[in-house]
Amino acid sequence: MKTVQDAFNTFKQMLVPLYDVQEADAITTLVLSELTGYSKAKLKAFPETELTDEQSEKLSTILNQLQTGEPLQYILGHTEFYGLKFEVNPNVLIPRPETEELVGWIIESSELPPINILDIGTGSGCIAITLKHELKQATVSAIDISIGALETAKRNAANNQVEVNFIHADILAHENIKLDKKLDVIVSNPPYVTETDKRQMHTNVTDFEPHTALFVPEEDPLLFYNAIADFATKNLNDNGLLFFEINESYGEETIEMLNNKSFINIELRKDMSGRDRMIKCGWASY
Structure with missing residues (x-):
């Protein structure tokens, strides 16, 4: 060459x-x-x-x-997301363009004065860090079950010069998570890939990216969505918002689940490829 x-x-x-x-x-x-x-x-x-x-x-x-199928972002050790540079490694998922769209939706929906935001399953920290970077007056926290992911996210926050409160926790045991105050926005891009989906995926995802951040049981594809929605009902302020990135195959089921838990103003949005990819809904306890 x-x-x-x-x-x-x-x-x-x-x-x-x-x-x-x-x-x-x-x-x-x-x-x-x-x-x-x-x-x-x-x-x-x-x-x-x-x-x-x-x-x-x-x-x-x-x-x-x-x-070998190793993703280029892991080889280079970094990628770009929403104009910011993020370290990536096999502890974290590689941020996707559709997640940038989700972040854009949150930013356009978030009214100042200061708001309190929580990102669940933060991985590289791309959602939480970008939101703090763009919404400077917001207080932003982020949860992950993986220590390796949290260490990566902390470095990314420092490199992008933003302050995010990182919490080591398992959202499936959300009753153990205690927050100082209620939240205005909860956002999550949780694991949602089933075994059926896995068979159609590129090996550079299935062989290299962290499985705990990707896969859910075939028989319970909304496992994390259910847990996060239950957590949201107890921790969102009235008029608070919940945002999800979703599995395009389960848009209707996710809407039904949120309806059953009394969320309001549920909106399903397609990504740039025309796939059902994200949901926004509101919460009111009254």
């Missing part, structure tokens, strides 16, 4: 068994950008740019890792 063009050709050839051509192209661009410091436009405009021996060597190493 002597030039940028050589790298594109080699990566495309070696990655197409794993990824479609467009995705292979996007991965190659990202890797070359990372190694050379060039923008996407510059890489496309100057394909004959020569690579150093060190860059070629690094490209070969990364290509070998990619061929």
